[in-house]
Amino acid sequence: MIRVILILLFFLTQTNKAFSLIEVDITRGNLDPLPIAVSPLHVDPNSKTGSNIKVKELGEKISEIVEKNFKSTGLFNPLKKDAFVQKPDIAHLKPRFEDWRLIKAQALVTGKLLIKDEKLKIEFRLWDLTASKEMIALAFTTTPSNWRRVAHIISDKIYERLTGEEGYFDTRIIYVSEEGPKNNRIKKLAIMDQDGAKTKYLTLGNELVLTPRFNPTNQLVTYLSYFRNLPRVYLLDIETGVQEVVGNFPGMTFAPRFSPDGKKIIMSFAKDGNSDIYTMDLETRVVERITEDTSIDTSPSYSPDGKYICFNSDRSGLQQIYVMKSDGSDVKRITFGKGLYGTPVWSPRGDLIAFTKVRKGRFYIGVMRADGTGERLLTENYYQEAPSWSPNGRVLIFYRETKSNSKGEGHSAKLWSIDITGYNERKIKTETDASDPSWSSLLSK
Amino acid sequence: MIKSLIYSISFHVLIILLTILSLPFMLREPIDLPPIVSVELIEITDKTSIPFAPKARKVIEKVKEEEKRVVSEQAPPSLKEKEKLDRIPMPDENKEKQKRVEKKQNPEEVKPEIRQSSEFEKKEIIDTNQIAALIDKAKEEQALTKKDSSKVTQSSVKNSFATGLTLSQEDALRAQIFGCWSVPLGLPYDENLLVRIKLKLKKDGTILKSEILDHERMNTPGQKFYKILAESALRAIRICQPLKVPPTGYEKWKEMQLNFDPTEMIKG
Numbered sequence: 173m174i175r176v177i178l179i180l181l182f183f184l185t186q187t188n189k190a191f192s193l194i195e196v197d198i199t200r201g202n203l204d205p206l207p208i209a210v211s212p213l214h215v216d217p218n219s220k221t222g223s224n225i226k227v228k229e230l231g232e233k234i235s236e237i238v239e240k241n242f243k244s245t246g247l248f249n250p251l252k253k254d255a256f257v258q259k260p261d262i263a264h265l266k267p268r269f270e271d272w273r274l275i276k277a278q279a280l281v282t283g284k285l286l287i288k289d290e291k292l293k294i295e296f297r298l299w300d301l302t303a304s305k306e307m308i309a310l311a312f313t314t315t316p317s318n319w320r321r322v323a324h325i326i327s328d329k330i331y332e333r334l335t336g337e338e339g340y341f342d343t344r345i346i347y348v349s350e351e352g353p354k355n356n357r358i359k360k361l362a363i364m365d366q367d368g369a370k371t372k373y374l375t376l377g378n379e380l381v382l383t384p385r386f387n388p389t390n391q392l393v394t395y396l397s398y399f400r401n402l403p404r405v406y407l408l409d410i411e412t413g414v415q416e417v418v419g420n421f422p423g424m425t426f427a428p429r430f431s432p433d434g435k436k437i438i439m440s441f442a443k444d445g446n447s448d449i450y451t452m453d454l455e456t457r458v459v460e461r462i463t464e465d466t467s468i469d470t471s472p473s474y475s476p477d478g479k480y481i482c483f484n485s486d487r488s489g490l491q492q493i494y495v496m497k498s499d500g501s502d503v504k505r506i507t508f509g510k511g512l513y514g515t516p517v518w519s520p521r522g523d524l525i526a527f528t529k530v531r532k533g534r535f536y537i538g539v540m541r542a543d544g545t546g547e548r549l550l551t552e553n554y555y556q557e558a559p560s561w562s563p564n565g566r567v568l569i570f571y572r573e574t575k576s577n578s579k580g581e582g583h584s585a586k587l588w589s590i591d592i593t594g595y596n597e598r599k600i601k602t603e604t605d606a607s608d609p610s611w612s613s614l615l616s617k
Numbered sequence: 618m619i620k621s622l623i624y625s626i627s628f629h630v631l632i633i634l635l636t637i638l639s640l641p642f643m644l645r646e647p648i649d650l651p652p653i654v655s656v657e658l659i660e661i662t663d664k665t666s667i668p669f670a671p672k673a674r675k676v677i678e679k680v681k682e683e684e685k686r687v688v689s690e691q692a693p694p695s696l697k698e699k700e701k702l703d704r705i706p707m708p709d710e711n712k713e714k715q716k717r718v719e720k721k722q723n724p725e726e727v728k729p730e731i732r733q734s735s736e737f738e739k740k741e742i743i744d745t746n747q748i749a750a751l752i753d754k755a756k757e758e759q760a761l762t763k764k765d766s767s768k769v770t771q772s773s774v775k776n777s778f779a780t781g782l783t784l785s786q787e788d789a790l791r792a793q794i795f796g797c798w799s800v801p802l803g804l805p806y807d808e809n810l811l812v813r814i815k816l817k818l819k820k821d822g823t824i825l826k827s828e829i830l831d832h833e834r835m836n837t838p839g840q841k842f843y844k845i846l847a848e849s850a851l852r853a854i855r856i857c858q859p860l861k862v863p864p865t866g867y868e869k870w871k872e873m874q875l876n877f878d879p880t881e882m883i884k885g
């Protein structure tokens with residue numbers, strides 16, 4: 173009896189509690205960048221180096237690179253160092269959280285470095301200032317000349333800890349460098365870090381080059397170049413500089429791209445006004461025809477799992493985007509909007525396809541889901557195309573050309589990046605004019 | 618026989634007693650919001666960070682004018698009544714006052730609709746609808762919105778049932794947290810990422826204790842996005858404190874649950 177009463181009493185009081193707890197749904201927040209303080213790295217006074225790296229400045233330089241990386245994402249707001257209230261060495265041991273909160277910082281990065289026996293040792297910590305606790309602490313050892321890469325790796329780790337996504341700072345971008353007047357452009361393959369530093373030219377500019385693409389390990393590049401006035405797909409080893417023609421096709425090959433496992437190259441082969449999609453196995457050199465249609469099929473791109481291919485084709489009369497299985501079966505049209513669709517690229521996350529759209533003489537870069545729904549146009553301009561994904565599928569890089577005047581002056585081509593939300597459109601600094609960018613995967617992976 | 622009858626009667630009496638003591642609607646009087654709330658609505662809307670505040674003000678002013686007109690159609694209240702309206706009346710007083718007002722109104726002139734509700738209730742209803750309409754309008758422009766406005770209604774229904782926060786108080790609190798919460802934009806939009814945080818508050822709105830209700834998800838492998846979101850929500854609460862809580866009714870809101878749902882932000 174008592175037990176029954178107790179049970180009843182329990183349930184009734186629980187009901188009362190459930191009635192009285194106030195619930196408030198928070199469905200919106202702000203898009204303001206997170207205020208973050210990046211303290212200069214403390215340089216250990218015992219540091220010695222035989223090379224020509226200025227050790228004393230290194231701590232500041234590394235923190236500057238981290239800051240620049242954060243700023244470029246649009247998601248973080250690095251605070252000015254003038255307002256910092258604690259010395260780097262003390263802050264790295266344990267920050268006075270309340271002091272840092274005073275300058276409205278929500279996160280703090282501290283670190284220290286030591287160069288000894290020609291080895292650079294860097295450690296850093298990320299602090300959550302509102303919770304007054306450490307979020308991540310890591311240390312790296314490398315050769316001193318690699319300090320820029322360490323700065324990028326630190327940026328990646330912090331970005332991942334704060335956003336939940338992999339970073340994209342320790343990456344490179346390959347592009348076509350352009351110089352000279354519009355009717356006599358010299359085009360060279362160039363490679364640089366994603367922040368525009370350390371540009372290297374891979375070709376001399378004697379031949380026209382187009383559409384370079386990295387393989388998954390970032391060691392090989394496939395691109396289009398002209399051999400005896402015939403466009404052909406080439407393969408270049410970045411380390412050794414060795415290049416070769418891909419396959420022995422009796423005609424023009426173009427729009428190459430690697431498969432996600434890096435074992436195949438997929439490309440278009442044109443003959444007699446008809447172009448179809450082919451793959452070539454890099455080990456066996458076996459060529460396989462994927463599409464057989466009388467129309468122009470081009471710009472193929474694999475899904476990250478390698479099971480599907482998206483491409484553009486004019487088989488319906490106008491250029492639209494299609495998706496098929498990787499063996500060429502089950503072709504489905506996924507775009508039905510007004511205008512022409514081209515250069516589809518599957519996101520490394522697999523959820524979206526980026527594309528270029530042309531409508532009423534304007535060029536758009538957009539994204540849509542892999543089934544063609546949810547189309548979003550991110551940016552519009554006079555001429556822009558060739559989107560390429562950052563390795564985390566968060567940012568797109570593309571190139572944009574400006575209109576030249578009647579004398580052919582004022583023409584320029586520059587690289588731009590945009591977040592998939594449509595925010596944070598940024599011009600990327602390059603030494604020369606630039607087009608056809610391709611983003612590498614993470615180098616440290 | 619008698620024994621079991623006694624058992625039965627005592628058991629029934631106990632159940633009835635427990636029901637009366639425990640179930641809130643048995644004790645609570647029908648919701649009769651005090652007049653001060655309508656004033657609050659206007660003030661707080663001015664303070665909220667709804668991006669369409671100027672528009673909201675216009676509409677509210679328009680509504681005010683309409684109200685004035687409606688009021689002027691009625692028999693003008695005496696000076697004494699006005700004085701009474703300025704202070705917070707006790708529930709009993711309020712009832713008496715309503716009776717008095719009803720007596721003084723001229724039945725021939727007053728429309729049946731007006732007679733059914735008190736002057737204050739009418740204001741409340743009009744303001745609420747106008748603000749809800751504004752919220753809807755703002756959302757339409759963002760192309761995201763029916764869902765959100767229905768959510769607002771849901772939680773307000775929940776809360777009015779619990780008689781904890783009024784719509785305007787909840788709106789003020791929500792607007793405050795909107796401003797503090799930096800939503801991590803890297804979150805995937807196809808996952809269930811609702812973070813529920815239970816708060817224990819001091820009278821001044823500062824936080825005594827915050828507890829994540831699904832805490833085990835924080836350290837589950839493969840739930841890193843949940844962790845990131847929960848951390849951002851905790852940051853928002855800490856930055857925001859003291860929270861904008863009502864000056865009265867501490868017992869009702871000293872414990873509160875905040876549900877952080879970033880779905881619409883991420884999809885947008």
